[in-house]
Amino acid sequence: MRKILIPVAAILLLTVASCGNSKQKALEESLKALAENTKKEIAKPAPENKSSMDADYLADTKGQWAIDAKASSTYATKIGKEASWSPEQMIGVPNVQKYGDNGNAWASKEQDKGEEWVKLTFEKEVNATEVRIKETYNAGAITKIVLYDNTNKSHVVYQAKSETKKNEMQYLVAKFPKTGYKTKMVKIVLDSKAITGWNEIDAVQLVGE
Ligand SMILES: [Ca+2]
Numbered sequence: 001m002r003k004i005l006i007p008v009a010a011i012l013l014l015t016v017a018s019c020g021n022s023k024q025k026a027l028e029e030s031l032k033a034l035a036e037n038t039k040k041e042i043a044k045p046a047p048e049n050k051s052s053m054d055a056d057y058l059a060d061t062k063g064q065w066a067i068d069a070k071a072s073s074t075y076a077t078k079i080g081k082e083a084s085w086s087p088e089q090m091i092g093v094p095n096v097q098k099y100g101d102n103g104n105a106w107a108s109k110e111q112d113k114g115e116e117w118v119k120l121t122f123e124k125e126v127n128a129t130e131v132r133i134k135e136t137y138n139a140g141a142i143t144k145i146v147l148y149d150n151t152n153k154s155h156v157v158y159q160a161k162s163e164t165k166k167n168e169m170q171y172l173v174a175k176f177p178k179t180g181y182k183t184k185m186v187k188i189v190l191d192s193k194a195i196t197g198w199n200e201i202d203a204v205q206l207v208g209e
Contacts, residue, residue, distance in 0.1 A: 053169065054094045057132055063205045066091050066120035066186075073109035073116060075198065085200075087118060094203040096136040099169045105136045105200035108192055116190045118201060125150060125182035126208030131157070131174045133188060137200035139166040144189035145174050149181035162194035178208070 057063055069087040076086035084103025096102045108116045131145050140163035147155045158174035186206055190199050 053171065054134070057171070057205055058093060060205075060207065062126075062129075062209050063132070063207045064122045064124060064126070065093050066204050066206075067123050068121035069106070069118060071106055071108070071116070071118045073113075075107040075109055090118060090120060090201055090204055092203065094134050096134070096169070096200075096202040099136060099167065101137050101198065102200065102202070105202040107137075107198040107200045108190075110192075111198050112193045112196055114191070114193045116192045116199075117187055118190075118204075119185065119187045120204045120206075122184040122186070122206045125184045126206065127181070128157075128179045128183050128206060128208035129175065129177075130207035131186055131188075132205040132207065133172045133174075134169070134202040134204070135166075135172060135199070136169050136202045138195050138197035139168070139170045139172075139199070140164060141190040141192055141195040141199040142172050142188055143191045143194075144187075146187040146189070147179065147181075147183040148185040148187070149179075149183055153181075154187070155179065155181070155183075162191045165195045183208075 069090040071087040074083075074086050076083035078086070080086060081088040081091070085105070085107040087106050089104055090106045095104045101107075106118060128147060131147075133142060133145075135142070142158075143160060143162055144156060145158035147157055149155065157176045157179075184206070186204060188201070188204070192199050
């Protein structure tokens with residue numbers, strides 16, 4: 001918008017210079033209005049900021065964020081919480097606020113190798129009703145969610161074809177009837193080949209009581 005306004009202002013200035021005094025005041029006022037509009041444009045917050053998408057989930061007393069994380073592979077070159085793109089980047093509350101490649105999220109070693117998985121552990125065992133996965137880059141590659149009960153038996157609670165590639169942040173929310181078993185471990189399977197580019201995950205929440 002600013003780029004358009006500046007040439008318009010320049011034309012108006014030239015007009016003012018070649019005009020008689022009678023029209024000058026009106027033109028000066030137009031220029032003033034243009035300048036004010038420009039300020040308003042600049043003052044607008046960035047439209048990409050979608051941090052509010054986390055608010056309801058952060059407030060959910062039945063939701064837990066992961067306390068431990070593992071993955072089939074990682075783009076991280078070092079081990080642990082401090083390493084960008086490590087599995088540990090999925091631990092805790094979401095901390096990626098804008099769509100894009102971000103070291104505060106997990107990324108696999110290769111972009112489009114094929115099947116990848118991540119495994120999250122939560123503090124408290126619950127009868128689960130929902131899993132929420134915050135995808136922050138090249139979203140849509142998740143094909144399966146598996147819960148493990150306290151005998152380590154696996155239960156598939158979500159299975160789907162990968163979605164269409166999304167160039168925006170999203171939560172994949174899988175809802176299912178309350179499990180008859182207790183769980184505190186979630187495995188997420190991704191078809192990284194189906195959605196080109198790194199399919200990054202910022203945080204995972206397990207819902208239940
Ligand atoms: Ca994160």
